[in-house]
Amino acid sequence: MSDFYAAVFGAGICGTAIANGLMKKGKKVLLIDPFVSEDAPGPPVGMVNPATGPRAKLCWRGKECYDALRAQLNTLMAYVGGEELISDCGVIRPAITEKLAKNFKRALDKYDWPEGWIRWMSKEEVAELNPEIAPNYGGLYLDCGFTVYVDRYLNTYRRYLREKGVVCKYEEADYSRMEGENRFGIDLEEGDSFSAEHVIVAAGSRTAGFEEWEHLPLEGVKGQVNWYGADEDLDWEHAVSAKGYSLRLGKKELVVGATYEHHFDGLDTTQEAHERIEGKLKLMLPELPNRLTKKAQLAGVRVTTPNRLPVIGRHAETPNLCIYTGMNSKGLLFSHYVADFLANHLATGAPIPEDLDVNRF
Numbered sequence: 292m293s294d295f296y297a298a299v300f301g302a303g304i305c306g307t308a309i310a311n312g313l314m315k316k317g318k319k320v321l322l323i324d325p326f327v328s329e330d331a332p333g334p335p336v337g338m339v340n341p342a343t344g345p346r347a348k349l350c351w352r353g354k355e356c357y358d359a360l361r362a363q364l365n366t367l368m369a370y371v372g373g374e375e376l377i378s379d380c381g382v383i384r385p386a387i388t389e390k391l392a393k394n395f396k397r398a399l400d401k402y403d404w405p406e407g408w409i410r411w412m413s414k415e416e417v418a419e420l421n422p423e424i425a426p427n428y429g430g431l432y433l434d435c436g437f438t439v440y441v442d443r444y445l446n447t448y449r450r451y452l453r454e455k456g457v458v459c460k461y462e463e464a465d466y467s468r469m470e471g472e473n474r475f476g477i478d479l480e481e482g483d484s485f486s487a488e489h490v491i492v493a494a495g496s497r498t499a500g501f502e503e504w505e506h507l508p509l510e511g512v513k514g515q516v517n518w519y520g521a522d523e524d525l526d527w528e529h530a531v532s533a534k535g536y537s538l539r540l541g542k543k544e545l546v547v548g549a550t551y552e553h554h555f556d557g558l559d560t561t562q563e564a565h566e567r568i569e570g571k572l573k574l575m576l577p578e579l580p581n582r583l584t585k586k587a588q589l590a591g592v593r594v595t596t597p598n599r600l601p602v603i604g605r606h607a608e609t610p611n612l613c614i615y616t617g618m619n620s621k622g623l624l625f626s627h628y629v630a631d632f633l634a635n636h637l638a639t640g641a642p643i644p645e646d647l648d649v650n651r652f
């Protein structure tokens with residue numbers, strides 16, 4: 292039986308980040324996920340846009356989150372060489388109503404934006420950048436915004452972690468407290484058994500299904516996106532974010548989202564959601580739907596929390612059982628900065644910020 296410092300359940304956005312954070316501290320990590328591999332399909336694209344919502348509010352610890360994510364992306368991009376994991380395409384936030392224009396202009400002064408991140412564009416400048424954008428009152432342009440090819444990113448990340456010494460097991464596993472010891476026994480479906488000092492549950496929307504965490508006030512919000520192909524190359528690359536978002540994927544494809552469904556039965560995609568998303572696309576880029584063909588429609592679940600911030604920390608009664616979830620719609624931005632708090636806490640006892648701590652509930 293091999294001994295690990297931590298067994299991480301879930302190799303998605305949180306699980307890879309915390310496995311990496313602990314590995315960098317020299318800790319031996321076991322990463323477990325029965326639903327993925329190093330070549331798994333997944334969401335094709337995700338947006339990194341620190342100017343959030345209709346008020347373009349700078350996201351919580353925006354610069355720290357952004358820098359931590361970029362640092363790890365640089366490491367991964369150096370590791371894979373030529374393969375593209377992101378597109379540094381920028382994000383335009385057209386003010387398609389007068390109210391949005393007012394909010395967006397206010398946001399420029401209200402928040403302490405890092406130099407070079409954000410600027411105002413007049414409607415003429417918006418039209419020059421992208422004549423397909425809906426009539427507007429000008430808009431914000433985020434030079435810092437970018438798109439992540441999420442499936443490629445996560446597959447690369449898992450391979451990277453394995454090559455760096457994290458033991459990755461893509462199969463089901465259970466954990467249980469070991470009698471008389473402050474450790475967990477980890478039993479894998481294919482027969483291996485390990486022990487670990489800590490268990491970290493980072494299982495996304497399935498985290499609430501782990502009985503020790505079912506009391507948490509986590510809400511699942513289903514989101515659907517449409518994936519389109521165009522007949523001809525689309526001659527702009529930036530992401531567009533207004534009442535929805537559109538993310539480019541290669542020269543001829545784009546992903547448009549998303550719905551926010553607070554009540555849902557399952558993860559099937561629906562015609563109603565398809566039409567709602569198409570409505571969002573028409574609001575942003577009115578003529579575009581005529582030139583697009585739907586390729587696919589995808590659904591997933593965001594884990595949201597009352598203060599819209601992630602959840603990390605130790606279980607109140609079983610302190611070596613930990614959690615990392617609650618990423619809302621900002622999983623990519625939060626991932627590494629927040630993981631480092633948990634990794635530091637476990638390795639050195641450094642405190643966890645109150646607004647992230649699982650014991651805030």
Ligand SMILES: Cc1cc2nc3c(=O)[nH]c(=O)nc-3n(C[C@H](O)[C@H](O)[C@H](O)COP(=O)(O)OP(=O)(O)OC[C@H]3O[C@@H](n4cnc5c(N)ncnc54)[C@H](O)[C@@H]3O)c2cc1C
Pocket residue numbers: 300301302303304305306323324325326327336337338339464493494495496497498513514515516548549550590591592593594615616617618619620621622623624
């Ligand atoms: C439609 C939609 C659009 C989104 N767009 C964006 C975006 O543009 N930008 C952005 O930053 N975020 C976006 N998000 C949010 C983002 O996807 C989440 O914040 C992020 O995936 C959360 O990371 P996670 O690791 O908690 O969960 P996940 O990424 O879901 O990973 C959880 C992992 O746990 C595994 N798992 C489940 N059960 C078990 C188990 N029993 N044992 C072991 N492993 C298990 C799963 O297989 C999975 O790999 C979007 C979400 C949705 C639904």
